[in-house]
Amino acid sequence: MMTPTATVKTFTIDGKPYSATEDETILDVARENGIDIPTLCHLEGILPTGQCRLCMVEIQGSGRLVPACATKPEEGMEIVTDNPRLRNYRKMIVELLFSERNHICAVCVSNGHCELQSVAQKLGVNHVRFAYLHPRFMLDGSHPKYEVDHNRCILCGRCVRVCEEIEGAHTRDLRNRGIRTMVITDFDTPWGESPTCTGCGKCVHVCPTGALAEKGKSVAEMAKRRHFLPYLALRRRGGK
Amino acid sequence: MSDRIVIEQVTRIEGHARVSIFLNDDGSVKDAQVHVTQVRGFEKFVQGRPFYEMPSLTARTCGICPVSHLIASAKACDQILSVRIPPTAISLRRILNLGQIIQSHALNFFYLSSPDLLLGMDSDPARRNILGVAQEHPQFARDGIRLRQFGQQVIERLAGKRIHPAWVIPGGVASPLDPSAREQILREIPEVKNIIQRTLDWYKKNLNAYQEYIRTFANFPSLFLGLVNKEGRLEHYHGYLRVVTARGSILADQLSVEDYADYIGEAVEPWSYLKSPYYKPLGYPGGMYRVGPLARLNIANECGTPLADQELAEFHCLDKGAVLSSFHYHYARLIEILYAIERIEQLLDDPDILSTSVRAHAEVNNLEGIGVSEAPRGTLIHHYKVDEYGLIQWANLIIASGHNNLAMNRGVLQAARYYVKSAQLTEGMLNRVEAVIRAFDPCLACSTHAVGQMPLAIELIAPDGRVVDTLVRGE
Numbered sequence: 220m221m222t223p224t225a226t227v228k229t230f231t232i233d234g235k236p237y238s239a240t241e242d243e244t245i246l247d248v249a250r251e252n253g254i255d256i257p258t259l260c261h262l263e264g265i266l267p268t269g270q271c272r273l274c275m276v277e278i279q280g281s282g283r284l285v286p287a288c289a290t291k292p293e294e295g296m297e298i299v300t301d302n303p304r305l306r307n308y309r310k311m312i313v314e315l316l317f318s319e320r321n322h323i324c325a326v327c328v329s330n331g332h333c334e335l336q337s338v339a340q341k342l343g344v345n346h347v348r349f350a351y352l353h354p355r356f357m358l359d360g361s362h363p364k365y366e367v368d369h370n371r372c373i374l375c376g377r378c379v380r381v382c383e384e385i386e387g388a389h390t391r392d393l394r395n396r397g398i399r400t401m402v403i404t405d406f407d408t409p410w411g412e413s414p415t416c417t418g419c420g421k422c423v424h425v426c427p428t429g430a431l432a433e434k435g436k437s438v439a440e441m442a443k444r445r446h447f448l449p450y451l452a453l454r455r456r457g458g459k
Numbered sequence: 460m461s462d463r464i465v466i467e468q469v470t471r472i473e474g475h476a477r478v479s480i481f482l483n484d485d486g487s488v489k490d491a492q493v494h495v496t497q498v499r500g501f502e503k504f505v506q507g508r509p510f511y512e513m514p515s516l517t518a519r520t521c522g523i524c525p526v527s528h529l530i531a532s533a534k535a536c537d538q539i540l541s542v543r544i545p546p547t548a549i550s551l552r553r554i555l556n557l558g559q560i561i562q563s564h565a566l567n568f569f570y571l572s573s574p575d576l577l578l579g580m581d582s583d584p585a586r587r588n589i590l591g592v593a594q595e596h597p598q599f600a601r602d603g604i605r606l607r608q609f610g611q612q613v614i615e616r617l618a619g620k621r622i623h624p625a626w627v628i629p630g631g632v633a634s635p636l637d638p639s640a641r642e643q644i645l646r647e648i649p650e651v652k653n654i655i656q657r658t659l660d661w662y663k664k665n666l667n668a669y670q671e672y673i674r675t676f677a678n679f680p681s682l683f684l685g686l687v688n689k690e691g692r693l694e695h696y697h698g699y700l701r702v703v704t705a706r707g708s709i710l711a712d713q714l715s716v717e718d719y720a721d722y723i724g725e726a727v728e729p730w731s732y733l734k735s736p737y738y739k740p741l742g743y744p745g746g747m748y749r750v751g752p753l754a755r756l757n758i759a760n761e762c763g764t765p766l767a768d769q770e771l772a773e774f775h776c777l778d779k780g781a782v783l784s785s786f787h788y789h790y791a792r793l794i795e796i797l798y799a800i801e802r803i804e805q806l807l808d809d810p811d812i813l814s815t816s817v818r819a820h821a822e823v824n825n826l827e828g829i830g831v832s833e834a835p836r837g838t839l840i841h842h843y844k845v846d847e848y849g850l851i852q853w854a855n856l857i858i859a860s861g862h863n864n865l866a867m868n869r870g871v872l873q874a875a876r877y878y879v880k881s882a883q884l885t886e887g888m889l890n891r892v893e894a895v896i897r898a899f900d901p902c903l904a905c906s907t908h909a910v911g912q913m914p915l916a917i918e919l920i921a922p923d924g925r926v927v928d929t930l931v932r933g934e
Contacts, residue, residue, distance in 0.1 A: 325623065326515040357507060360848030363822075366509060434849070435820060437628035438515040 230296040237292075245287040245298055246274055256300050257309060257338050259316075259427055260375035261288040262445070264452035265384050270376055273309055273338065276300050284308070310342050318349040319398065320356075321370040322428070328441035329429030335373060336428075354398055361411030365423050365433055369401050372430035378402060378422035385451050390416040402430075421447075462486075464879065469493075469893050476901070478892060479730075480875045488879050491872040492730050493864075493896060502854045510539050510823070510849045511629050517841065517856065518623050523566065526559035526614060527834030527859070529627040530696070531841040534830030536629030539845055541824035547814040548631030550806050553696045555617050555627065556832060557799040557806075560695065561651075562610025563835035564752070564792040564799075567900040569603025572789060575894050576669070581887030599661075602654045606796065609651045613803065616640035631818035641807050648804050652766070655797045659770060662793055669786060675877045676895045677785030677870020680705030682738055682748035683757040684862065686833050689713070693759040693767075693798060695833040702738060702748065703758045707780035711740075716831040719840055723857065735864045736857060747869070750837025750862040751900070752791035757781040762794075764801035770794045785870050788898045823849040834859040836900055860901040870895045 229238045232245070232254060239248045244267065249256050260271040269286035276287045279297035284305075292298065299305070316322070316335060324330045356369035374393070379402065383389040390413055394403045404410045423431040424443045432441045466478035481490040505516055514532040518525035530552055537544055574587045577596055586594075593600035611621045617636065618624030626633045666673075682705070686698035691712075700714040700722065714722060726735040726743045738746035748754070756775075762768045774794060777787065806812060823845060830841045837859035844853040874895045878888050 325519070326512050328512075330625070355507075358509060358848075358850055360509060360846075360850055366848075368509075434822070435511070437511050437633065438625040440625075440628075440633065 228292050228294045228296075230292045230294065230298060232298045233300055234297075239292050241291070243291065245276060245285075245290050245292050248292065249287060249300060254300055256287050257341060258288060259334060259338060259373065260377060262377050262381075262425055262448065264448035265377065265380040265425070268376055268380070270374070271312070273312055275305065275308060277302065277305065306342070310344055313339050313342055313344050314347045314349060316373050317344070317347045317351075319352050319354075320372065321353050326438055327371065327429040328432045328436050328438060329371075329443075330439040332439070332442040333429060334427035352398065356401060359404075359410050360434070361409035362416075362418075363411065363434075364418060365410070365420065365431060367402070367410060367431055368429065370430075371428045372402060373428060374400055374402070375427060377425040377427065378431060381421045381425045381448070385448070385455065386417060386419050386421055388415050388417055388419075391422060464889070466889055466893060469896055476896070478871060478896075480879055480892070486880065488872070488876045491868070491875040491892070493868050493871055494730055502856060505851050505854050508851050510536050510828075510843060510845050510851055513841075513843065513851065513854075514627055514629070515623070515625055520856070520858070522622055524559055524563055524834055524836070525623045526555055526618075526627070527832060527839050528841070529624070530556050530832045531830040531834075531839045533627045533629055534697075534832065535828035535841040535843050536830070537819075538828035538830065539823055539825050539843065539849065540629055540819065540821040542630055542819035542821045544631040544819050545814070545816045547635070547811055548817040548819075549696070550809065550812055551617060551632050551636060551817065552627060554803050554806050555614060556695055557803050558610045558613030558617070560610070560835045561613070561796050561799045562607045563900075564796050565603055565607035565610060567835075567897070568789055568792050569600070569607070571900075572894070572897050573599070573603065575890070575897070576665075576789075580890050580894065581885070584886055584890070587890075599658075602658060606651055606654055609647060610799075612647075613644055616644060628818070630820060633818070635815045635817050636813055638813055641812065645804065645807055648800060652797070652800050655793065655800060656766070659793050659797065662790065663773075666790075672891075672894070673784045673786045675874055676898055677866060677873060678783055679869065679873065680783060681866055682710065682741070682746065683754035683781055684738065684748045684750050685755045685758050685838055686716075686831065687712075687759055691760040692763045693755055693761070693771075695755075697832070700838070701758045703754075703781055705781055705783060707757070707778075709758075716840070717829050719829070719831070719842075719857070725857070733861055733864050736862050737865065744865055747865040748862065749785070749866045750859060751788060751835070752795050753782060753785065753788045754837065755833065756791045756794060762798045764798055764805065767794055767798035767801055770797060785866070785895065785898045788900065792900075823847065836860050837862050860899075863899050863901065867896060867899045867901065870899070 226241050227238050229236060231237065232249060237248050237252060246256055246261065256274045256276065258274045261267055261274065267288040269289040272286060274287040275284040277284060277299040322335065324336055327333065359367045379391045379393065382391045390404055391402055393400055394407060395401060404413045405415055410416065423433060424445055426443065429441060462482040464480040469476045469478060477494045479492050479494065480488055483489045501517060501520055505513065508516060513536060514529045517528045517532045520528050570589045574589065574592055577592055577599065578587050589600060614624065615621045617640065618626035683703045684700060686694045687701045688694040688698045700716060701709060702711040704710050722739055723736050724739045724743060726737060728735055737743045738748050756771060762771050771794060774782065774790060827844050832839050839859045840857040842855040843851055846852055871892055874892050878891045
């Protein structure tokens, strides 16, 4: 028996019929049903922002692609999650990420545990057709426990969101625009001097690459632990 | 200014080099220079990187001997942490280093140099490679491949992969030894010991056939430098610098590696990207010294393993003082392979080798670190300075092959004067000049040309720039 206020939408993904409640996104429904849509900035437990554009899907009748992580299905929608056009765009996005900063996996602390690396493998990115830009960012090693290497940052904003939404500190934010954009601590102070950082390390563990890492980890040793996140998010919503 | 002969590329070496032979008006050889034609820039681009990346970053200097760099680098990082790493970690690093020495020496002797020795310096260059050896002397080629495989497998079984493993880290090693890996290595030792003894016997029997090369391949007095342990024994992982004169007497002993800058100067020559180190107390270029297998056997009192000690005693009888011909680098490599196999066995027999305490943890406690080890080609020094957060501010790498730069140049000149007669250029003549370089086994970079297919062009250029004669290999 349905309550009068509950609305269930019915729609198709890749030709098969599905249904969703009002607060579910296309990505939620896809993942529940084993349909693989690649993501990088999305992380269960923090709010979606649609920044990385990897989860773009097609809606029949609309020329515009929409991010599956931040779009809710509408009644009768026909959603396409995989075709040559989408694969081409996704590959290009990953190539552009690789071409911008310095993502040399072989010497990275996160080699073998990196989401950028595994997405690239999954999408078959075996070369980068764009010129490497490699702007040089200084590392910040001032924190006693952690280190940030902006050269490996993909600006997904997970660290900014987890710090604000879960830890409640909002130590991190972004500054500048375009290629000069970078994650900063407070008003761009060295991390070790931040009066707001609690040293909880959530930002380090949600970071998809080796940009944020624990000090003392050597190459390929920085595996991230994220199992805490859905639990913490649930507690924050009042356990419902 | 007279004619000049250029050998480009030098083949069957590791890396890229070119040789220029300058001729007098009467066609005799006036001078010769080995140009190392690649610039790498590691010391510059590591600046700003965290020190714990250094083992993996600097390992990329070379795909043949990444382990040597891993070890020297990790040792420099141990000093930055100011830790004494667990004894088992030291033993495991030693085994890894010895595996590296076996595979690298086998690569040089069997793959790169044996074609000259077995098929002849003047044989058809298209077949003068390991495949040619495999056709004519299949068992010999199989032995070489097996020895190299064993060395590589030691590395793989300890560190997870053969090339660029990330297992050696600041403070020790990443994981303890798997008991089954120990069993496997120990099981294979009798077989490889047998192979290297067979090869040594064959080599010694044939030594007479190479008398001309022994006389002319960089055979001159020089100093010899390398590590020995406290007792003056052969040492590859940790020890003290010893310098021995051409007469075989000890000039300096038990020098602390941390003070290397007091003993080793580095001169820069405009014609090569490779620096020319020299022994400072004797000045430049009088302080020319050689490193590597020949130097290590010249400076060591003994090896410390039974079979290698017998071979070393025989080796020391080759000359009255130190063994001076660089052709004997080949001989020395074979003895070192035997030593490395025996030493790996000794280290694995120690029950403590399976200890799970293999890593020390610490923060940055020291802003400077110096790490040294004996790489297959000689003494390797890594020297870093970091800021308080552990970011590299300055780095200096003294690569093993670099130490031999002066001696190698002098050796090439010696051979060129003896073999090159410009009136009748032959390919075999120039191959002998290249073979001198191969004897030193310089590792000039990450690439090898093991199969010898790189085209070699030699041009004889007249004073007006006219090409008088050309010889092209590989067509």
